[in-house]
Amino acid sequence: FFAPGAIQAAWGSDKDPYDIPAYGNVTLLHMTDSHAQLLPVWWREPDTNIGVGPVLNQTPHLCGKWMLDYYGLAHSGRDEYTYSCLDYDTLAKHYGKIGGYAHIATLVKRYREQLGNRALLLDGGDTWQGSATALWTKGEDMVGAQNLLGVDDFVGHWEFTYGQKQVEYLVKNKLKAKFLAQNVFSNTWQEPVFQPYQIHEISGRRIAVIGQAFPFTPIANPGYMIPDWGFGIHTEHMQKMVDECRNDKKADLVVVLSHNGADVDKKMASLVRGIDIILGGHTHDIMGPKPFQVNQTLVINTSTNGKILARFDLDVGKGKLNGWRFHYLPVFSNLIPADAAMSEYIDGVRKPYLEKLQQPLATTGSLLYRRDNFNGTFDQLLCDALRAEMNCEASFSPGFRWGYCKLPGETITMEDVMGQTAITYPQVTVNNYTGEQIKNIMEQVADNIFNPNPYYQQGGDMIRVGNIQYDFNPDEKIYHRISNLRIGGKLASASKKYKVAGWAAMQPVEGKPVWEVFGSWLQSQKHVEVKKVELPVLNADMRSNHGIAFPKTYKL
Amino acid sequence: GNVAGWPAKAFDAKVLDEAMGDSIGKTDVPVSSKVSLKAPTIAENGGAVPVTIEVDSPMTADDYISTVWLFVDHNPTPLASQFTFTPACGKAYIQERIKMAKTDNVRVVAKTNKGELMASAPREVKVTIGGCGG
Amino acid sequence: MAEALGNPMIRMPGSAKKGEIVEIRSLIMNPMTTGLQKDKKTGKLIPAHFIQTVTITFNDKPLLDIDWSTAVSSNPYLAFKMRAEESGTLKMVWKDNTNGSWSADSKITVS
Ligand SMILES: [Mn+2]
Ligand SMILES: [Mn+2]
Numbered sequence: 001f002f003a004p005g006a007i008q009a010a011w012g013s014d015k016d017p018y019d020i021p022a023y024g025n026v027t028l029l030h031m032t033d034s035h036a037q038l039l040p041v042w043w044r045e046p047d048t049n050i051g052v053g054p055v056l057n058q059t060p061h062l063c064g065k066w067m068l069d070y071y072g073l074a075h076s077g078r079d080e081y082t083y084s085c086l087d088y089d090t091l092a093k094h095y096g097k098i099g100g101y102a103h104i105a106t107l108v109k110r111y112r113e114q115l116g117n118r119a120l121l122l123d124g125g126d127t128w129q130g131s132a133t134a135l136w137t138k139g140e141d142m143v144g145a146q147n148l149l150g151v152d153d154f155v156g157h158w159e160f161t162y163g164q165k166q167v168e169y170l171v172k173n174k175l176k177a178k179f180l181a182q183n184v185f186s187n188t189w190q191e192p193v194f195q196p197y198q199i200h201e202i203s204g205r206r207i208a209v210i211g212q213a214f215p216f217t218p219i220a221n222p223g224y225m226i227p228d229w230g231f232g233i234h235t236e237h238m239q240k241m242v243d244e245c246r247n248d249k250k251a252d253l254v255v256v257l258s259h260n261g262a263d264v265d266k267k268m269a270s271l272v273r274g275i276d277i278i279l280g281g282h283t284h285d286i287m288g289p290k291p292f293q294v295n296q297t298l299v300i301n302t303s304t305n306g307k308i309l310a311r312f313d314l315d316v317g318k319g320k321l322n323g324w325r326f327h328y329l330p331v332f333s334n335l336i337p338a339d340a341a342m343s344e345y346i347d348g349v350r351k352p353y354l355e356k357l358q359q360p361l362a363t364t365g366s367l368l369y370r371r372d373n374f375n376g377t378f379d380q381l382l383c384d385a386l387r388a389e390m391n392c393e394a395s396f397s398p399g400f401r402w403g404y405c406k407l408p409g410e411t412i413t414m415e416d417v418m419g420q421t422a423i424t425y426p427q428v429t430v431n432n433y434t435g436e437q438i439k440n441i442m443e444q445v446a447d448n449i450f451n452p453n454p455y456y457q458q459g460g461d462m463i464r465v466g467n468i469q470y471d472f473n474p475d476e477k478i479y480h481r482i483s484n485l486r487i488g489g490k491l492a493s494a495s496k497k498y499k500v501a502g503w504a505a506m507q508p509v510e511g512k513p514v515w516e517v518f519g520s521w522l523q524s525q526k527h528v529e530v531k532k533v534e535l536p537v538l539n540a541d542m543r544s545n546h547g548i549a550f551p552k553t554y555k556l
Numbered sequence: 557g558n559v560a561g562w563p564a565k566a567f568d569a570k571v572l573d574e575a576m577g578d579s580i581g582k583t584d585v586p587v588s589s590k591v592s593l594k595a596p597t598i599a600e601n602g603g604a605v606p607v608t609i610e611v612d613s614p615m616t617a618d619d620y621i622s623t624v625w626l627f628v629d630h631n632p633t634p635l636a637s638q639f640t641f642t643p644a645c646g647k648a649y650i651q652e653r654i655k656m657a658k659t660d661n662v663r664v665v666a667k668t669n670k671g672e673l674m675a676s677a678p679r680e681v682k683v684t685i686g687g688c689g690g
Numbered sequence: 691m692a693e694a695l696g697n698p699m700i701r702m703p704g705s706a707k708k709g710e711i712v713e714i715r716s717l718i719m720n721p722m723t724t725g726l727q728k729d730k731k732t733g734k735l736i737p738a739h740f741i742q743t744v745t746i747t748f749n750d751k752p753l754l755d756i757d758w759s760t761a762v763s764s765n766p767y768l769a770f771k772m773r774a775e776e777s778g779t780l781k782m783v784w785k786d787n788t789n790g791s792w793s794a795d796s797k798i799t800v801s
Contacts, residue, residue, distance in 0.1 A: 189701070189715060190606065190651065190767065218600040219686035230606065232596045398687055444685045455597045456682055463687070506687055559742040559785045567759045604763040615773070628761055632726055636761035644753050646711040646773025653763040655724075 024315035025203035032281030035130025040097035040333035041404035053452025060285030064549025099306025102338035124281030129158035132418035157214030180211025208245035263454035269294035288328030370403035383466030385521035396502035399461030427511030435492035473539035588674035621648035706774035
């Protein structure tokens with residue numbers, strides 16, 4: 001399968017880590033939130049992923065050593081690289097990039113050969129967005145990759161940002177997988193828009209897969225793109241679907257393919273009876289190598305960017321799950337040969353755009369990453385760029401959780417800029433906000449992340465701010481989390497107006513696409529270093545929060 | 557002009573207590589698990605928030621839900637709708653869409669044919685600027 | 691308001707078993723303006739224009755009476771239920787505060 005030397009170096013033994021003995025009669029393969037990364041990328045786990053309320057210090061709200069300790073993993077080597085942000089630069093050089101559809105394809109093919117038609121491949125969504133080619137082909141390049149990979153069922157979130165018509169077009173005419181959503185209803189007649197579930201006959205058992213689209217799509221992303229589609233969690237309707245699958249369709253196993261996010265999945269598992277497994281995404285969290293159990297339901301979340309392929313081997317009996325084995329497989333692209341057919345497909349997708357993708361803009365002396373609750377080095381650069389190019393004293397940038405990393409010494413290309421910005425509402429705008437408006441915007445976003453009731457959370461991270469400083473208490477209520485708000489180091493005045501640059505507005509606006517603004521700033525800089533990431537000062541109670549790997553960065 | 561029979565006084569009331577007083581005749585009604593009110597936790601569009609009301613009742617000639625009121629606590633006029641059921645409905649059930657300007661509570665009060673009053677738990681619907689995402 | 695007014699629509703099953711509870715859903719075009727909002731161009735208040743009552747009968751017998759405020763969304767959607775006891779006609783009448791009146795009906799066969 002691959003070179004023993006390479007395995008030896010990565011695993012400390014010659015045993016093939018992807019060699020899994022067959023067990024049971026049904027296998028579920030799960031991947032999610034690839035964010036259209038056809039090629040392997042660098043992906044650093046967050047150092048800050050704070051859990052509040054019922055999920056305080058629970059997986060996946062564990063960072064750095066806390067995550068390793070929770071699962072009893074080694075503080076070194078491949079486990080440290082897979083499950084934590086620790087020693088990232090060093091480990092990245094040793095273990096290489098993660099993901100890549102050609103490498104995932106090799107694994108999937110291998111397991112299909114091993115298991116025959118006992119295996120289902122389920123894709124948790126956020127597959128059509130996140131890269132230049134996905135944006136320029138309106139998601140179609142990814143549909144091609146999904147078809148080649150043999151995805152059986154699929155759900156959505158960022159997919160919807162291509163608009164109602166394009167989603168309908170791709171789902172009806174191009175996508176071979178079933179697009180499932182039990183929680184999307186038309187806004188005129190309140191009728192289901194998509195097929196809610198699919199029943200698969202495997203090994204003489206009936207496997208129900210119920211789709212759950214991201215419940216807050218028209219709030220987290222522009223609602224005007226999907227005017228006739230209403231979302232929501234729809235817990236009661238989920239119960240109805242589970243009962244219908246079990247009672248009317250005689251399902252022996254009920255699986256929810258979910259884009260709720262980890263905290264909402266856990267709460268839903270506690271409210272709905274009869275779900276065996278929730279395969280979750282959206283939050284991009286590492287939530288393994290063991291599933292989390294809520295009553296009788298096993299809950300997982302399968303990372304992002306193609307980093308993990310999850311494999312559930314199940315012994316499904318008549319009407320019940322008799323046993324299971326779970327494997328959380330990091331896709332180390334150096335160790336898995338690329339699948340030829342998928343490589344050829346990817347080359348074909350990229351070919352017309354290659355020159356533009358590879359256009360060099362600047363070199364970086366720092367590790368560039370995005371994911372963290374409050375700020376990342378890539379976002380720091382983006383906020384700096386927005387302020388400089390738009391001549392503003394402050395800037396806002398959305399707390400997206402996608403966007404891969406660059407290592408120190410690498411060249412930032414146009415493709416990398418698109419990897420941070422490729423959305424269908426990219427316009428940069430300049431707004432004159434009062435200090436009070438700035439605080440209100442930040443407070444509202446904060447409540448969407450830190451509300452102790454998961455059903456009021458949307459996922460995502462805190463809005464990134466350029467030249468705005470603040471103190472923050474995640475445990476407070478809305479409008480009380482932020483204090484000591486300063487702009488340019490000076491206490492913000494509630495009534496004074498400040499010029500703030502931003503992008504990704506929820507309403508249609510005019511403006512240059514953000515990649516142009518960011519790209520031209522990078523070109524003018526030639527070389528960038530992030531000397532300091534601006535972070536809020538956190539409330540002292542956060543000292544005991546295991547979602548923070550480096551408390552000192554927050555003055556804790 | 558107003559349609560004949562439309563309860564103008566209750567609908568014109570500007571605060572919740574007044575609206576409840578003018579419609580139900582009471583401002584404190586015990587919460588009952590028989591009154592179910594479904595609404596999204598976060599509104600996708602404050603101009604059209606879907607709500608579903610269901611009251612547990614046999615809906616027979618001598619035991620049925622006669623009236624249901626729907627309120628939004630801080631709307632300019634809190635009484636949003638009044639429903640007068642008959643046993644022939646079979647179920648005291650309504651689904652409609654309402655307007656909410658800001659994060660607020662939605663609540664329902666139901667009255668049986670015998671005059672017994674019961675309320676739903678207030679349900680908070682958040683109206684937010686949104687943005688961002690994973 | 692250039693939008694269409696009226697055009698009431700009813701969706702209900704055409705047949706049911708005796709005693710079955712059926713769901714009836716309806717839509718009608720109406721601006722449902724509150725009277726509190728200003729026209730962005732003229733700065734003048736847009737007058738309230740909204741449906742106040744919906745009267746629903748089955749075979750001319752009262753089924754459900756509804757009173758609405760301006761809090762009901764534009765182009766109101768309404769779903770409710772009925773116990774199917776006999777074949778017949780469901781009729782809905784919507785009336786607004788500007789003397790507008792619309793009706794629609796739908797038949798059901800009960801066996
Ligand atoms: Mn998502
Ligand atoms: Mn995602």
